[in-house]
Amino acid sequence: MKWLKKDEDKKEQFIFGDYITEYAIIMVFLAFVSPIVGIFIVKLLKLGNVFADLGVYGDFLGGSTLPFLTIVTIAFVYNTFKLQKEQLKTQKEEMRMTRETLEEQNKTARMQRFENSFFKHLEEIRSDKETNFGNQLTELSLSMGDLLYSSLMLYKKAMTAYQDEDKSHFAIPNQSEYQYFFGNYESHADASLNDSGFYDKRVYSFALKINRVFDIIYQYRNSMEKSEVEFYLGYLFAEIDFSTWSLVLLQNCIMPQRTQIINELKLDNWIHPSFDAGLSELDIHFISYVVHGDPFYSYEQ
Structure with missing residues (x-):
């Protein structure tokens, strides 16, 4: 029979639940055979007065059949329980x-919305970047990239002038005076950005478009892997030059509500390796303090 054959899949393991039907057939068979055996003993073999022993025989009949029927019932209840358990397991897996x-x-839908917004804004940035503007100082036609590079140079010149006025003010003090020192530094940085022309309507409008791209990436960051976030930031970085990134990052640090975005997207990591060509070392210390609370934050961590 089935349970006597070698089951290749189960490696000869005995599993009671797999043979309930076969056992049930045997139990039912025994239930029917049991009273016949009783009749044979009482009537044919003349081992007792049938009428005198009728009550006893009734007890014998019930006692001889009920155990087998009970076993059959229990077996089917067990089988039903097992099937329900398997069905529940299947339903949970399907869910x-x-x-x-x-x-x-x-x-996928969120990423599609993200990419639509991302590339739409990137196209606007690309378009503005390639537009030429008349420069009031030089009377030359300059691109947005040229204007921002000029703003960066003017910013550094203005900050240098502040340092020349009070050199001691720009020597980073001990930790207990960080808040006062960098609070003043923030004021000078904001004033220097204003002197540089960064807050000019055309330039600042361009910077705000870059901020909007930062906001979009920040909004959808939880739908992306870390490598994907870095990929899109790299894509944006490739569209703008270091001077643009430097000034936008610096201006974000002056706005307290932007600190979390810088920290979450690690925007400062993108400017630190090239600070010699963009912001000054003191600017980097200022950004590190604002974002990480430590002006000497190690970017290799």
């Missing part, structure tokens, strides 16, 4: 797979 599919679909 899990459905949930994962929905989550994947939601992520």
Whole structure:
């Protein structure tokens, strides 16, 4: 019979639940055979007065059949329980797979919305970057990149002038005086940005478009892997030059509500390796203090 054969899949393991039907057939068979055996003993073998022993025989009949029928009932109850358990397990797995599919679909939809917004704004940045503007100082036609590079140089010149006025003021003090020192530094940086022309309507409008791209990446960051966030930041970085990134990052640090975005996206990591060509070392210390609370924050961490 089935349970006597070698089961290749189960490696000869005995599993009671797999043979319930066979056992049930045997129990039912025994239930029918049991009273016949009783009749044979009482009537044919003349081992007792049938009428005198009728009550006893009734007890014998019930006692001989009920155990087998009870075993059959228990076996089918067990089988029903097992089937229900397997069905529940299957339903849970299907629900899990459905949930994962929905989550994947939601992520795909969110990424599609993100990319639509990202590349739309990037196209605006690209368009503005290639537009030429008349420069009031030189009377030359300059691109947005030229204007921002000029702003960066003027910013550094203005900050240098502040340092020349009071050199001791720009020597980083001990930790207990960080807040006072960098509070004053922030004021000078803001004033220097104003002197540089960064807050000129055309230039600042361009910077705000870059900020909007930062905001979009920040909003959708939880739908992306870390490498994907870095990829899109790198894509943006490739569209603008170091002077633009430097000034926008610095201006973000002057706005307290922007600190979390800088920290979450690690925007300062993109400027630190090239600070010699962009911001000064003191500017980097200022950014590190604002973002990490430590002006000597190690970017290799």
